[in-house]
Each structure stands twice: as C-alpha cells, then as structure tokens.
Amino acid sequence: SKTKSLPVIHDINFEHYPEYLPPLVRSFHLKYFRKYARKADRIATVSQYSRQDIANTYGIDPQKIDLVYNGVGDFFNPSSHEDQNKTRQKITKEIPYFVFVGALNPRKNIVGMLRAFDIYKQKGGESHFVIVGDKMFWSKEIAQAYDQHPFKNCIVFTGRLEREGLNEVLSAAAALMFVSHFEGFGIPIIEAFQCEVPVITSSTTSMPEVAGDAALICDPDNIEEIAANMKKVENEKVRQSLIDKGKQRVKAFSWDKAAEMMWKSIEKTLKQK
Numbered sequence: 518s519k520t521k522s523l524p525v526i527h528d529i530n531f532e533h534y535p536e537y538l539p540p541l542v543r544s545f546h547l548k549y550f551r552k553y554a555r556k557a558d559r560i561a562t563v564s565q566y567s568r569q570d571i572a573n574t575y576g577i578d579p580q581k582i583d584l585v586y587n588g589v590g591d592f593f594n595p596s597s598h599e600d601q602n603k604t605r606q607k608i609t610k611e612i613p614y615f616v617f618v619g620a621l622n623p624r625k626n627i628v629g630m631l632r633a634f635d636i637y638k639q640k641g642g643e644s645h646f647v648i649v650g651d652k653m654f655w656s657k658e659i660a661q662a663y664d665q666h667p668f669k670n671c672i673v674f675t676g677r678l679e680r681e682g683l684n685e686v687l688s689a690a691a692a693l694m695f696v697s698h699f700e701g702f703g704i705p706i707i708e709a710f711q712c713e714v715p716v717i718t719s720s721t722t723s724m725p726e727v728a729g730d731a732a733l734i735c736d737p738d739n740i741e742e743i744a745a746n747m748k749k750v751e752n753e754k755v756r757q758s759l760i761d762k763g764k765q766r767v768k769a770f771s772w773d774k775a776a777e778m779m780w781k782s783i784e785k786t787l788k789q790k
Contacts, residue, residue, distance in 0.1 A: 523786045524553050525561045525585070525779075528701025528723075530624055532574050537623045539654065551575050559786045561585045561779060563702040566723035583782035587702050588772030592680050595713040596688040604689035608673055614645040615717075615747060616690035618683065618705040622654035625697045626719075626737045628662045631672070633696075633743035638668045642748060644691050645671045649678050688712035692750045695724070696737045703727050707770045710763035715756050717746045727770075731762035 531538055531546040538546065554560060554575045560582045562568050572579040596604070605611050615634070619625050627648070634646045666672060678686060687693065693709035695718045703724050709716045716732035718724045725734055733750060735742040749755055 521558045521786055521789070522553075522556065523559050523561060523782060524557050525563075526550065526554065526567070526571060527563050528567045528699070529571060529574055530699045530701070534624055534699060537654065557581075558789050559583060559782060561782045563587050564723035564726055566726055567701045570722075583778070583785065585775055585778040585782060586770055587704050587707070588770050588775045589704070589707045589711045589767060590680070590772075593684050593708050593711040594688070596685065600685070601689040604685050608647060608675070608686065608689075609645045612643065612645050612671075613691040614647045614673070614689075615692050615694045616647045616649060616687060616714075617694045618649045618687060618708070619695070619697070620654075621648065621650050621652045621659065623656050623659065624699050625650075627659050629737055629740055630694050630696055630743065631659075631662045631666055633740040633747065634672070635667060636740060636744035637747040638671065640744070640748065642751075644747075644751075645673060646694070647673045647675060647686065647690070649675045649683065649686060651677045683708075684712065687714060690714050692717055692747070692756075694743075694747070695719070696735060696743055697721075697724070698737050700724055706732065707767050710767035713760050713764060715750050715759035716763065717743070717750060729762075729766045729769075731759060731766040733759070 529550060531543060535543050554571060554577060562571060562582055563586060565584060568579055568582045568584055571582055617630060621627055687709060692715040693705060695703060695705050697719055699722050701723055706716055706718055706727050716728060718728050718732045718734060719737040720734045721737060733746040735746050
C-alpha cells in the first residue's frame with residue numbers, strides 16, 4: 518500500500534526471547550515486524566526503552582519513533598478495608614496475598630516468582646500468592662514448578678479477570694509481584710499504583726522507567742532478592758512509603774495523555790513527506 522502508515526509497536530520481546538513463543542507465532546513476528554517497522558512513515562511505542570530497542574534492533578532513526586505512554590483504566594480504585602477483607606475471605610480465607618497480573622507465559626517469569634515464593638514461605642512468610650491471567654503459553658517448566666511446589670496449597674489461580682473483578686483482587690493485595698524478564702511497558706504496575714498497592718518489579722527493560730522510585734526493584738533472575746523484597750514490603754513503613762510514592766507516580770500516566778501523544782504522532786505522520 519502507498520497509504521501512510523503509523524504502526525503502534527508495544528515491544529519486540531520476540532526478538533530477544535523467541536523461544537518463549539510457539540513456532541508459528543514466532544516465525545510470523547520475526548519475519549514481518551522488521552518489514553512493518555522499516556516501511557512505516559512513523560512508529561509509535563509505549564516507553565523510551567521500547568523506542569530505543571526498536572531503533573537499535575531494526576536500524577531505524579529513533580527520531581522516527583514517537584513515545585505514547587500507556588494509561589490506567591478509570592475503574593481502578595483503592596478498596597475500603599471492609600471490601601478488602603471480603604475479597605481476601607473469598608480468595609484466600611482472609612490470608613493476605615501477593616498478586617501477579619498478566620498472561621501466564623515464560624517471559625513473565627512465573628517460574629522465578631514461584632521459586633521466590635518458596636523461599637519467602639520457608640523463611641516464615643505468611644501470605645499466599647494469587648496469580649491472575651490466562652494460561653497463554655503455559656510451558657512444561659511452569660507446570661512443573663507449580664506441580665512440585667512445596668506450598669502449592671498457598672497458590673491460587675483465578676484465570677483472567679476483567680475490570681471490576683480485576684480491581685477487586687488487585688486492590689486487596691498486600692503487594693503486586695511483577696518481576697518479568699521483559700516488558701515494553703508493564704501496565705499492571707500503574708494499575709497497582711492507582712489501587713494504592715505496593716509494587717515489586719524488575720530492574721530490566723521498561724519497568725524501572727515506568728515504576729520510577731515508587732517500587733521495590735530487583736533482578737528477575739535473582740530469586741533470593743525477589744524473596745527478600747517480599748519480606749521487605751511487609752514492613753508497614755516501607756509499605757506506606759511505596760503507596761505514597763505510587764499515588765504520585767501514577768499521575769504521569771492517563772489515557773487522556775496517551776490520546777494527546779498519539780494524536781501528535783498522527784499529525785507528524787500526515788505532515789511527513
């Protein structure tokens with residue numbers, strides 16, 4: 518087509534972790550995304566990390582790539598203590614819990630978080646671990662890590678949750694565990710901030726950029742460090758400090774701001790010769 522094009526490429530995780538995708542999906546992404554990016558008049562992406570990654574990997578001038586941060590849904594809000602108690606009663610019989618939100622595939626480091634949860638429990642941790650999301654690319658390694666987990670009875674899979682259901686489970690959590698290997702943005706981080714829930718996230722890719730100083734940051738390959746942060750966030754002073762910082766940090770992200778940034782990118786594309 519000779520029509521001007523402005524693809525939105527959230528990230529190119531498949532270029533770095535092709536083994537995490539099924540063969541057909543992997544071959545499509547690896548063959549066509551490079552072509553889409555190079556043919557595009559401009560590209561929009563969701564983080565400075567992705568912007569530089571796309572530029573470096575595909576040999577594209579970063580000036581051709583516009584930043585359009587994601588926002589957070591207006592249905593995400595903190596819950597009252599009474600509602601939090603009701604949610605915990607329903608999911609974990611009143612026991613506090615860490616929560617992960619996202620598709621269950623190897624890139625999300627489910628195995629690493631399960632192993633860290635094992636260490637946390639062995640060191641006397643009392644909380645459970647709730648995992649929210651579809652079994653998108655459920656690997657043998659993930660299945661084995663869960664099936665052989667010594668604290669399997671403290672792990673709850675809810676499946677995919679939408680809107681109010683997701684807000685309910687997230688806002689009642691002790692903390693969000695979002696320690697992926699790779700993210701182009703990491704929307705659950707700012708959803709947790711909006712729900713006034715502390716966040717533990719990765720030191721890799723876009724996650725430090727999105728979290729700023731409002732989260733506990735750790736190496737996703739260091740399960741001891743992840744477990745240590747799970748214990749650390751139980752400290753009330755640490756927890757409150759993270760909540761306060763998250764409430765400020767989330768103000769940088771909204772879908773109205775995203776719309777403005779996207780519109781500017783569209784205007785640049787239309788004006789480009």
